[in-house]
Amino acid sequence: MQFGVFSVGDVTEDPTTGTTLSEGERIKSMVAIALKAEEVGLDVFAQGEHHNPPFVPSSPTTQLGFIAAQTSKIILSTSTTLITTNDPVKIAEDYAMLQHLADGRVDLMMGRGNTGPVYPWFGQDIRNGIALAIENYALLRRLWREDVVDWEGKFRTPLQGFTSTPRPLDDVPPFVWHGSIRSPEIAEQAAYYGDGFFHNNIFWPISHTKQMIELYRRRFEHYGHGAADQAIVGLGGQVFMRKNSQDAINEFRPYFDNAPVYGHGPSLEDFSRETPLTVGSPQQVIERTLSFREHFGDYQRQLFLMDHAGLPLKTVLEQLDILGEEVVPVLRKEFAALKPAHVPNAPTHASLKAAAERARDLETIEEPVQ
Template sequence: MNNELQQEAGPEFEFGIYTLGDIVQDCLSGETISPRHRLQEVLAAAQLADQAGLDVFGVGEHHRLDFAISAVPVVLAAIAQTTKRIKLTSATTVLSTTDPVRVFEDFATLDLLSGGRAEIIAGRGAFLESFPLFGYEMEDYKQLFAENLDLLLELNRHEVMNWEGRFRSPLKNAEIAPRPLQQKLPLWVGVGGSPDSAERAGSLGVGMAIAILSGSPEPFRNLAETYRKSGAAAGHAPQDLNIAITSHGYIAKTSQQALDEYYPYYYAYRNAISPSRDQVYRVGADDFARFVAPDNTLAVGSPQQIVEKILYQHELFGHNRFMAQLDIGGLPFGKVAAAIELLATEVAPAVRKELAKKR
């Protein structure tokens, strides 16, 4: 196969990064950058990821003053104008409190602007501030997500919609415009640890993005098994059942450098964004090494260590996408940029080479 055909088909294992645009005081300098500066860093990271050859860039949705990104499609549309090939995804779209029609139209527009690079990872979100903000009831948490996900899938299939549900006004011969450049927008469901969510994603035939931010990945293995079993029972082809693993991470030339540079910012981030003042992260620097061990999900270390960690997880999940959140806790952009380069130029080629040997 020539290079042109390989590029058209895309890599068999994809690498990406994502950001939530958190605004946390730099624990070493004491400085806190402005939301404008933070968004400029997000755009710069996306450009660098695109130029370095990574496959996916994602931005997540929050509605708090300590995060700069609430309007995900707007940020991705800005990124689309300064990048050429990288896929652009939400990470995640909080679908429980967002009108699916608006979500679809926004991402279809992004798809047109980006030349067919838009994706959606839909989830329920780790924070709950969007419920009172947009006038939804917490007691409808699960039902809202299920109904909105089903509607979003239908919107992806049909230009004209007739639909009726519980939480929004009916659609009667409604024209859903614009249509994306791709035949359909790629849809993923973001999953924490719920087997029910994995079963739903498999039965619907959409991708599943598993967020494993710390601890052993082995307890999540059942999610991949449930997802594939459910997908097969619903008649979906194995090649259409895609799994992504998303993790916190940081890469430096040596393992000690990665630990030394990342730990203070990770510690600051965990405490700054905690949903409760009672949930204090108290892991000391000496103990932090246990949290980045080969059998732990936290992807911090040298390039070779990250390669080994991804390959170990691939044995568990058989996933075909890995995405790391690198820029947390006020970590200076120069360090983030260096980690992006190492992920693209050292980790990704080595992982793909080893997976090719197995195939």
């Protein structure tokens, strides 16, 4: 089981002080969070991709490359790579380059994003969103797996004898998660390829998330990648903790009540009841996170959102200390004890490389003697 944090990189006023970080301060705070995540023993740091205010992470590979140079263990990922509006050739090259710089500590999550205007900004039509995701990802896979590609599709110019450089590290492409909140077509796409499916359920009720994950698991098995409970699933979550649960609620409430992301709609209590948001003690976070398994089955990656809504960096780093010292060690032990032996771990570069080597050895053994 992998545990980590993801950041959407929002620049939001701290409602308790009236302070708003500059873009540069927010970018550097994300770096500090990634370094702290490794320090406290987390497995993954992921960041989103946005091209509109109030968000700053428009170039994930630039920032993740900078973080890679200062870390040695943590997996660096995206919580969204916009497969619809980015050129798959550029994605292939950028993330293979990042693979090499990070010694394989890279994976990425494909997504369509949730900002409609980004499509025309990059010369695309939002009405083609699903078709773009399907076509662009099919090309991306070929670019990573074939040395020379001839290709023609609907949404970009043809390729003739094209080689994407650099080639993936050890000839092993980064592992891909497909992130979707509400599109069954994306769950289907993840299942078709045997890739991971990440449901970032931070604003959604259990019933909806369960439907999406069950669809992905059924189709994963249908396409012959393994049993349904062997499908690779990731979940989002939001937490805010203090030793005393009421202290956590009192401290987080002004951020919840004022942050645009929460829509100024349901109360903190109602929102916490209907979504994974957990504001309370470390033990409450442990119990709530363990309950996800009861609804969604065994899964491989849990990412928490912890640095949004104007929370100051000092507070976020304190939250990471609590997560790494008091919460994740317990969750690792409990999830490991519950997981059946046939359920796989989340793929890493090392495990994918070993699998590729085994496959090549098997091909060599099975080749007929001339």
